[in-house]
Amino acid sequence: MEPSHEAQNEIGTATLEVAETGSDTEDAVAEDLPDALDSETSTMMLRRCTALAARARVDLLSPSRCGAADELVDLLARMESWDPAALEAPDPTMTVLAAAALQDLTERLRVAELQQESHWSMLITSTDAVLAVLRGIMAGGALRVPA
Numbered sequence: 001m002e003p004s005h006e007a008q009n010e011i012g013t014a015t016l017e018v019a020e021t022g023s024d025t026e027d028a029v030a031e032d033l034p035d036a037l038d039s040e041t042s043t044m045m046l047r048r049c050t051a052l053a054a055r056a057r058v059d060l061l062s063p064s065r066c067g068a069a070d071e072l073v074d075l076l077a078r079m080e081s082w083d084p085a086a087l088e089a090p091d092p093t094m095t096v097l098a099a100a101a102l103q104d105l106t107e108r109l110r111v112a113e114l115q116q117e118s119h120w121s122m123l124i125t126s127t128d129a130v131l132a133v134l135r136g137i138m139a140g141g142a143l144r145v146p147a
Helices: 003-029 040-058 067-080 090-114 121-139
Strands: none
Touching: 040 067, 040 090, 040 121, 067 121, 090 121
């Protein structure tokens, strides 16, 4: 699934928003997340996921940089436990953008793994698990988006 030009602009905007807010703000927001996710909270997490996935993809080009990937692993660990049937429907656009960003990152990580340039097998496993959750949200009727 290749993101459209419009989707790529949204990913870029989300990436800039995360960069502008700084990790201190992100961490404070992440720590204050309630146990039960409402639509607004899950959408915020999807926005952060999209931005971190885009940054992690860039980090693959520079092996010394892995901050975004480390943050993404933590966020994905929380998102893996989402139950698509019990989750209030998040913003449909952010759901699709997060899925596209994670899918793109996963494909890049798999190429890097094949070339023995990456040690991100845990990140690949986490992205696969969250992609399954997001697909469940999209397929479960909580989200109606044309393919």
